[in-house]
Amino acid sequence: MQEDIIIQISQKIKEQRKSRGITVQELANKAEVSKGLISQIENNRTVPSLLVLVNIIRALDLDMNEFFNDMDQDRRTSRIIVIRQDRYLPVEKENSKGYHYRRVISRNIKGGPVDVQLLDLKKGARRNKMVKTDAWEYKYVIKGTVEYQVHNEVHILEAGDSIFFDGRLGHKPANIGNDDAFILIVCFFENAD
Template sequence: MQAESGFDVGGRLRQLRLARGLSQRELAKRAGVTNSTISLIEQNSVSPSVSSLKKILDALPVSISAFFAGDEPSAPKAFYRAEELTEIGDGRLSFRLVAARRPERGMSIIHERYPPGADTGEEMLEHEGEEGGVVVAGEIEITVNGESEVLRAGDAYYFDSRLPHRFRNLGEAECVIVSANTPPGFSDGGQELHHV
């Protein structure tokens, strides 16, 4: 995550962990990950998957939006250049969040890129809110509540995020989606990348 976005994931995680008086061991225990996972992330030796980062932030608890916003939210503005979008993907899946540092953001808008074979994971995702999007390029298989559909450029989706769901690129080309979700939160009220 750091290389693409210029964001110091490891440093930010360490700062938040220490501010809460937690050892790496205690945070790992709360998050259900290994001690070495926390250590390697804090050293920026590995880039955590979005699902791993979500588990760790849930254990703090800190929202993904607050994590990437840091301590200095930016003043509201109307326009964002491509380089101003915050990368919150895992290095394989690219999720670029619009207005990540905007205070009191009421929704998440995400520019998503799924390379061929990319998958949000075998474990179906469920969280509070609603989400929708439009496929801009390529194709994606989306499963919602046991029903699967392959969507192509121009096709769209919209569903209750509490229903179990999964995204998979079974095609041979990259899939690009522009999506939105509201509220922009983890199921416990923080900010979340909509499918993780």
């Protein structure tokens, strides 16, 4: 599966930071940004501005060409892509027990990147903190009962229900059902002009 360049940038930053034994806080200090921003970038919750990206690459003591050298920039024109389930990649997001994300596909589509993931939400899984994403988010509950809090509104979603919202609003799901829940997630990132 070919991943979108933005996803590759996030993964490369995390890989390079870890391979150098640098903590998120140390990288943030060197790049002169917040620890939270580094975490959001590494976990694909936000797209860095060009200036921030350059500062992060420099803070990692990497040459720009070296950083982008092995990234796949394949711009296939195929309108049909088949992805087998064994190609879904695990995604590390917030450190929340019972939240298991897998990336199905990430592609640049007119208007910006689109990221499609599956979330296995274990019985009783609940996050304490709200998260924010620089994307519009669509969630479709395939299985289970999920309480979805967006800003100060709480919505109970059953299998077959869906919700669409601005991810810049604080949000968090909780599995309130008697079994594990399964959710399709589609994030629509807007291109910064």
